Amino acid sequence: MYLNYQWHLLIVSASIAILSYFTLDGMNILGVSDAINNVGAIDNTNNVRAIDNINNVREGDMARVLHQMKMMVPPLRFDAHKGQAGRIAVIGGSEEYTGAPYFAAISALKVGADLVHVFCAKEASSVIKSYSPELIVHPILDRENNAEEMNHWLDRMNAVVIGPGLGRLPSTLQTVKEIIHYIRQKQIPLVVDADGLFLITQEPDIIRGYTKAVLTPNVAEFRRLASALNISSDDDVSSLSKALEGPVVVKKGLTDRIASPTSSLIVNEPGSPRRCGGQGDLLSGALATFLFWAHSRLPMLEDIKMDDSHQSMVAAFAACTFTKNCATRAYIKNGRSTTTSDLISEIHPIFSDMFDNEATKPAV
Numbered sequence: 023m024y025l026n027y028q029w030h031l032l033i034v035s036a037s038i039a040i041l042s043y044f045t046l047d048g049m050n051i052l053g054v055s056d057a058i059n060n061v062g063a064i065d066n067t068n069n070v071r072a073i074d075n076i077n078n079v080r081e082g083d084m085a086r087v088l089h090q091m092k093m094m095v096p097p098l099r100f101d102a103h104k105g106q107a108g109r110i111a112v113i114g115g116s117e118e119y120t121g122a123p124y125f126a127a128i129s130a131l132k133v134g135a136d137l138v139h140v141f142c143a144k145e146a147s148s149v150i151k152s153y154s155p156e157l158i159v160h161p162i163l164d165r166e167n168n169a170e171e172m173n174h175w176l177d178r179m180n181a182v183v184i185g186p187g188l189g190r191l192p193s194t195l196q197t198v199k200e201i202i203h204y205i206r207q208k209q210i211p212l213v214v215d216a217d218g219l220f221l222i223t224q225e226p227d228i229i230r231g232y233t234k235a236v237l238t239p240n241v242a243e244f245r246r247l248a249s250a251l252n253i254s255s256d257d258d259v260s261s262l263s264k265a266l267e268g269p270v271v272v273k274k275g276l277t278d279r280i281a282s283p284t285s286s287l288i289v290n291e292p293g294s295p296r297r298c299g300g301q302g303d304l305l306s307g308a309l310a311t312f313l314f315w316a317h318s319r320l321p322m323l324e325d326i327k328m329d330d331s332h333q334s335m336v337a338a339f340a341a342c343t344f345t346k347n348c349a350t351r352a353y354i355k356n357g358r359s360t361t362t363s364d365l366i367s368e369i370h371p372i373f374s375d376m377f378d379n380e381a382t383k384p385a386v
Contacts, residue, residue: 095134181213
């Protein structure tokens with residue numbers, strides 16, 4: 023199986039190298055752009071269909087979902103105002119872990135959000151600020167009686183990521199419980215990753231029934247969640263989503279498996295054999311921006327009919343595909359020395375190839 027994967031990656035690498043040589047206006051990664059642009063030839067409906075067999079997702083289904091996400095990307099306009107493309111909050115960052123919230127936040131920003139705020143512990147704030155002046159950093163996560171101040175900021179946010187670098191201090195986890203409760207009240211799209219998933223494993227009712235949430239466990243985190251919910255299979259993503267009564271679940275791995283209580287998708291892009299830390303943080307940040315776009319722009323697209331879970335499924339599928347393509351391009355260039363910073367450098371060209379068209383680019 024590993025040998026087959028290596029051959030798959032070699033073939034993909036050669037194909038991308040050829041495409042990058044002959045194509046001047048962006049690279050057509052893995053045929054995604056062709057699939058998107060020709061989606062009308064596959065199916066003339068824009069409705070997301072439930073896909074019952076997770077092992078039998080047709081190329082047309084994947085192209086259709088990416089097409090729907092492409093239609094939700096806000097166009098770049100000279101008369102737009104700061105914040106219209108998204109205000110994202112990343113809640114995480116502790117004395118030990120400062121890279122994870124940075125990777126999530128800068129990815130959300132580079133994918134296209136206008137403003138990204140990081141809410142972290144005081145010890146982490148100066149370090150995160152030193153990584154990038156583009157991020158707005160609030161050292162209030164470990165401050166006592168911070169609920170009112172946190173809620174003041176959350177009222178302005180369009181999507182929230184909880185978990186990168188969060189840590190497991192009981193006081194921090196109690197604060198996060200209160201934050202999730204407020205997020206649910208305000209119906210803000212939510213991504214839960216890393217130590218945020220540790221909290222969900224301890225108390226699944228915190229997230230149960232919230233259809234605007236997406237959980238992004240890796241294999242080990244998924245196994246712990248499944249055990250907490252008495253699900254025997256380590257691969258039954260749909261059952262986990264059903265047990266939580268609404269949240270979309272993304273099980274990350276060689277094949278990303280995405281499920282709501284009623285439908286499933288897989289992402290089969292090869293990604294990269296380089297497993298450096300931080301790639302999941304890139305996914306969570308990108309996903310937060312996609313989630314806001316999916317949930318906010320849908321009412322403008324009358325021909326696309328989806329409920330909250332389906333909107334989140336489309337955003338998750340787009341984010342997973344996008345992240346794996348960033349990983350592929352970064353690995354081709356950097357090989358064994360690939361780091362998450364290399365993936366972040368690929369955000370613009372991959373996004374442009376996958377999602378930009380004449381409707382999303384400003385006339386100059």
